[in-house]
Amino acid sequence: MWTRFKPSITILPGTLFSQHLSGSHAGLLKPRLKKLLFNRNIPGSLLLRSMATKTEQTSQRTTSSSEHPSDSNGTGQSEQATVSPSDYTIVKEGKAEILFPNKNKVFYNPVQEFNRDLTVAVISLFAEEQLKKKGISVGGIGLEQSDKETPAADNPPAVTQDSTNTVQAGNKCQDGITILEALSATGLRAIRFAKEVPGIKEIVANDLSREAVSSIQKNITHNGVDDLVVANHADASAFMYEHRGKQVKFDVIDLDPYGSPSIFLDSAVQSVKDGGLLCITCTDAAVMCGNGSETCWTKYGSMSLRAKYCHEMALRIVLSCLDRHANRYHRYIVPQLSLFIDFYCRVFVRVYTSQAQAKRSASKQAMVYHCSGCDTFNVQRIGRIVEKNRSVKFHPGNGPPVGPNCEHCSATHQIGGPMWAEPLHDAGFVQRLLCSVENSADRFNTAQRMVGMLSVASEELPDCPMFYCLDKLSSVVRVNCPPLLAVRSAILHAGYQVSLSHTCKTAVKTDAPPHVIWDIMRGWAKQNPVNPNRLSSDAVASTILGKEAGIEANFTIRADANPASRQKGLKRFQENPPNWGPKARAGRGEEAQEDRRRRLQGKRQQEQLDLKQFPCKRFKQGQCEYGDDCRYSHNLGEETNSTSSNSEQEKE
Numbered sequence: 001m002w003t004r005f006k007p008s009i010t011i012l013p014g015t016l017f018s019q020h021l022s023g024s025h026a027g028l029l030k031p032r033l034k035k036l037l038f039n040r041n042i043p044g045s046l047l048l049r050s051m052a053t054k055t056e057q058t059s060q061r062t063t064s065s066s067e068h069p070s071d072s073n074g075t076g077q078s079e080q081a082t083v084s085p086s087d088y089t090i091v092k093e094g095k096a097e098i099l100f101p102n103k104n105k106v107f108y109n110p111v112q113e114f115n116r117d118l119t120v121a122v123i124s125l126f127a128e129e130q131l132k133k134k135g136i137s138v139g140g141i142g143l144e145q146s147d148k149e150t151p152a153a154d155n156p157p158a159v160t161q162d163s164t165n166t167v168q169a170g171n172k173c174q175d176g177i178t179i180l181e182a183l184s185a186t187g188l189r190a191i192r193f194a195k196e197v198p199g200i201k202e203i204v205a206n207d208l209s210r211e212a213v214s215s216i217q218k219n220i221t222h223n224g225v226d227d228l229v230v231a232n233h234a235d236a237s238a239f240m241y242e243h244r245g246k247q248v249k250f251d252v253i254d255l256d257p258y259g260s261p262s263i264f265l266d267s268a269v270q271s272v273k274d275g276g277l278l279c280i281t282c283t284d285a286a287v288m289c290g291n292g293s294e295t296c297w298t299k300y301g302s303m304s305l306r307a308k309y310c311h312e313m314a315l316r317i318v319l320s321c322l323d324r325h326a327n328r329y330h331r332y333i334v335p336q337l338s339l340f341i342d343f344y345c346r347v348f349v350r351v352y353t354s355q356a357q358a359k360r361s362a363s364k365q366a367m368v369y370h371c372s373g374c375d376t377f378n379v380q381r382i383g384r385i386v387e388k389n390r391s392v393k394f395h396p397g398n399g400p401p402v403g404p405n406c407e408h409c410s411a412t413h414q415i416g417g418p419m420w421a422e423p424l425h426d427a428g429f430v431q432r433l434l435c436s437v438e439n440s441a442d443r444f445n446t447a448q449r450m451v452g453m454l455s456v457a458s459e460e461l462p463d464c465p466m467f468y469c470l471d472k473l474s475s476v477v478r479v480n481c482p483p484l485l486a487v488r489s490a491i492l493h494a495g496y497q498v499s500l501s502h503t504c505k506t507a508v509k510t511d512a513p514p515h516v517i518w519d520i521m522r523g524w525a526k527q528n529p530v531n532p533n534r535l536s537s538d539a540v541a542s543t544i545l546g547k548e549a550g551i552e553a554n555f556t557i558r559a560d561a562n563p564a565s566r567q568k569g570l571k572r573f574q575e576n577p578p579n580w581g582p583k584a585r586a587g588r589g590e591e592a593q594e595d596r597r598r599r600l601q602g603k604r605q606q607e608q609l610d611l612k613q614f615p616c617k618r619f620k621q622g623q624c625e626y627g628d629d630c631r632y633s634h635n636l637g638e639e640t641n642s643t644s645s646n647s648e649q650e651k652e
Contacts, residue, residue, distance in 0.1 A: 091188075094120065094444070095195040098188045098219050101211075112281075115256070115346055116189055117444040119279055120196050122337060122348050123252055124169075125433055126277045127177050127199040130251065134175050137166045138198040142439030143432070169198040172227055176201035177251035180243075180271075182236040182264065183207060187216035187229070189254060194228040196443065204250075206232040206239055240267035249273040256281040262299040262321065269326040269333075274353045277336070280318065282345040288314035293416075305370050305416035307377070308469035311340040311503035312424075313368070316465065318345050319420035323361050330355040337433065338424040339453060340503045359394060360385060366421035368466065369402045373411025373540045374476050376514045378402050379465050381421055408518055408547075409540045423462035430458045452570035456502040459563050460509060467501050467509035468517055478534045478541045479525045484508075488561040490520045493554040500563055505573045516551065518544055523553025 088099040093113055124141040131138055167173045176199040181190045183206070190205035205216045213233040220229045232239065236255075243249055244267075253272050255261045261268075261280055272278055282288070287296045290306025297303055300321040305313060315338045323333045333349040340346075362383030369378045380399040385392065402413055434454040441447035474481040484506065491498040491510050501507035510517070525545055535542045565572055616632035618624040624634070 093188060094192045096188055096191040096219075096223055098186050098191070099215070099222055100186060101215060111342065112256075112344075114341060114446040114449060115281065115344070116192060117446045118339075118346065118450060119189065119254065119348075120192055121433060121437055121444070121450070122279070123177075123179070123193060123277065124197045125429070125436055126252065127197060130177055131167070131173070131175070131199045135165065136173070136175060136199065139166050139168050140198060140440070140443075142436040142443075167199045169196050170194070170225075170228075171198075173199045173201055179203045179252040179254065180240070180250040181205050181254045181256075182240065182268075183255060183257050184216055184231075185212050187219045187231070189256065190216070190229050191219055191223050191225055194225040195223065200228055203229045204232050205229055206234055206236060208233070208235055237264055237267045240264070240271040243271040250276065252277045252279065254279040258283065260284045260287070260299050265322060265325045266328075269322065269331060269351055270329055272351050274351070276351055278322070278333075278347075278349050278351055280322070280345075280347050280349070282314070282318055283343065285311070285314055285340070285343055285345060288317050288345070302418055303416050305368065305414055307370055307375060308472045308504065309377070309466040309501075309507075312466060312501060313416065313419060315340055315345050315347065315424060315503075316419035316421070317417075318347055319349070319424070320365055320418050322347070322349060323364065323420065326351055327358045327361050329353075330358050332358045332361055334426065335420075335422070335424055336426045336429045337457070339457065341453075362394065363397075364420065364422045365418040366465065367399075367415055367417035368419065369400060369413045369415060371406040371409065371411050372414055373406055373409040374518075374544060375468075375472055376406060376408055376518075377466055378514070379421060382418060408514065409543045411540065419465070421465050425457055425460070425462070427458065427462065430454060434458060448571050449574050452565065452572040452574075453502055455565040455568075455570055456500055456563075456572050459499050459565060460501060461497055461499045461511065464497075464499075464509050464511050467504070467507040469504060470506040470508055473508075473517070473521055476540060477521050477525055477544055478530050478538060479521070479528055482524050482528075482555070485557050485561050486555040487520060487524075489558040490523070490553045490555050491516070492558050492561055493556070494520070494551055498561075500565075500572075502572070518547075519549040519551045520553040522547070522549040524555070527555075 087102055089102060091098040091100045091110070093110075093116065121141075124138070125143075128138045128141060128143060167176070178201050179190070179193055181187075181193075181203065184190055185207060187205045190203045193203055194200060205220070207213050207216065210233060213231050216231040220226055220231060240253070249271055251273050253268050253276070255264050255268060255278070257264065261282055265280075268278055268280075284299070286292065287299065288302075288304050289310035290304045293303045293305070296317065300317050301324065302317045302320060304310070304317060307313070319333065319335055319338060326333055331351055331353050333351055336348045336350060338345075338347045363381055363385050365383070366379050366381045369380065371377070378401040380401050381397045384395050384397050386395060387393075405412060434451065437444070437447055437450050437454065441451070444450060470484060470487060471481050487508060488498045491508070491512055494512060494516055496510055496512035496516065498508060498510040498512070501509050508517075522545060526549075530541070530545065535545070611631045612633050614632055616624050616630055616634055619630070619632070619634045624630055628634075
């Protein structure tokens with residue numbers, strides 16, 4: 001065997017050697033030769049390393065998906081070991097039951113149940129759309145009734161779906177979708193997908209932590225979804241890079257990391273299928289909301305601003321970063337739903353491949369000029385498209401849209417971006433999702449809040465980036481805050497559109513230019529005079545109110561000023577729950593920390609030095625009050641001799 005392969009090592013180039021070893025010969029190599037190739041820089045050694053890595057991961061996945069897994073996670077322990085009730089807490093969410101370790105070795109946050117409910121609803125709708133193209137219908141997601149009501153009585157549907165061609169949640173579908181949960185932790189999300197999303201072929205629950213993968217496998221077995229969910233132990237980015245091939249890409253990729261997902265975006269946009277769905281969570285909202293613009297630049301390539309619209313800008317920064325990652329591979333994104341929830345961003349985007357459409361991405365990005373005095377903002381697109389007949393030309397954007405100082409208060413501007421300037425949601429997708437949740441509210445514990453937030457999102461103006469905040473407008477000009485309906489009515493009377501925003505309850509999202517907004521505030525200040533003493537020390541308020549209004553504001557309440565979600569009394573802006581906020585990162589847990597405290601108890605006392613070997617500084621100055629009780633040495637002669645002898649020994 002050695003004489004057979006030795007000429008290949010010395011004569012063949014790296015490419016031919018790789019081809020020579022890619023067949024059945026690789027398995028015939030003696031262990032000695034394998035060790036030689038692994039340890040030395042010989043052509044083809046990288047191939048062997050990758051082959052070994054893939055073989056190890058494949059064996060792990062195959063073992064973990066078998067009926068009786070044994071050592072599926074490389075931990076040396078069988079997954080069929082008896083689970084001690086004292087070591088686990090059973091957490092029930094949706095249709096899943098999770099064995100959560102008491103020692104907190106796996107991350108789990110109960111606050112994000114709304115996130116998981118929303119993801120289940122979105123992926124169910126996506127699966128329904130994908131399977132519909134193959135002539136397969138899905139059941140149990142709340143669209144059956146709406147689909148029956150869609151055709152008119154005069155035009156009945158041409159084809160009636162057979163009940164045998166309908167798939168339900170929990171059953172494997174060979175023509176279904178594949179899902180990757182790249183950062184699975186306990187596996188809760190993947191198990192909920194398996195039990196609540198219809199039309200699934202396979203779900204890969206991946207994690208880098210061996211403890212997490214062990215917990216995932218236990219939960220898979222506990223919930224009886226071994227035929228749908230596969231536990232995988234690998235680095236998320238490397239695993240997605242390995243699935244860039246056309247035949248192994250995923251239909252859905254869910255990324256819910258602890259912190260920023262920026263390091264996973266490049267691999268994610270490559271490993272999702274054409275038209276596939278990316279579900280991204282960002283819990284580093286403070287970075288994207290102006291608390292650390294330099295960090296936002298390093299992670300997302302954008303400068304964030306501290307403003308009232310910072311939460312919407314955070315969503316647009318994430319979408320901008322995603323689109324720029326996709327453009328490198330002739331791909332582009334189409335946002336389906338983008339929400340800022342509690343303390344994190346959650347975006348759902350479709351990824352498509354088209355070099356021609358990717359060229360249009362520059363016109364979808366924009367910079368924002370934010371006034372540091374009155375919070376007025378102006379949006380400037382980076383690129384522009386000129387279309388004439390069949391000719392399409394791309395040009396840089398014209399700007400800037402502002403002068404050196406703000407035209408309203410003479411303050412300077414801050415520049416933020418680039419950010420996504422196109423709609424945050426797909427209107428048709430949001431309406432169907434809202435219909436699905438309303439018709440199957442019993443599927444989700446947070447259905448009431450989902451309906452309220454989706455209703456507000458569906459009412460948002462799609463082509464108006466950012467918004468004004470009513471309390472901030474009032475604070476700038478030092479007047480009492482006007483009623484929301486009065487300001488909305490004044491904008492409608494002026495001939496412009498207005499809507500709310502799901503990110504702020506006092507938001508005024510409108511296509512009215514800034515001077516119209518300030519004219520309305522001048523009109524309100526005229527009806528509700530400002531105390532002159534409050535204006536004397538505020539240059540911004542006096543400058544704005546000192547100008548003449550260009551229009552006369554009409555605050556008569558209009559019927560269309562009150563949005564439908566407000567009239568219905570929906571739960572649009574839920575108060576924070578008791579355990580609100582991000583949870584601590586998975587660690588040793590309380591019991592392990594207690595053991596560590598016992599082990600290290602008294603460590604400092606044991607390592608305490610004899611201070612008599614050091615001279616007393618106060619004694620040298622004649623100020624030591626302790627005398628013989630002093631912990632330091634008062635014998636300066638001996639100390640000097642010992643110090644000099646030590647220095648001589650060091651020299652020798």
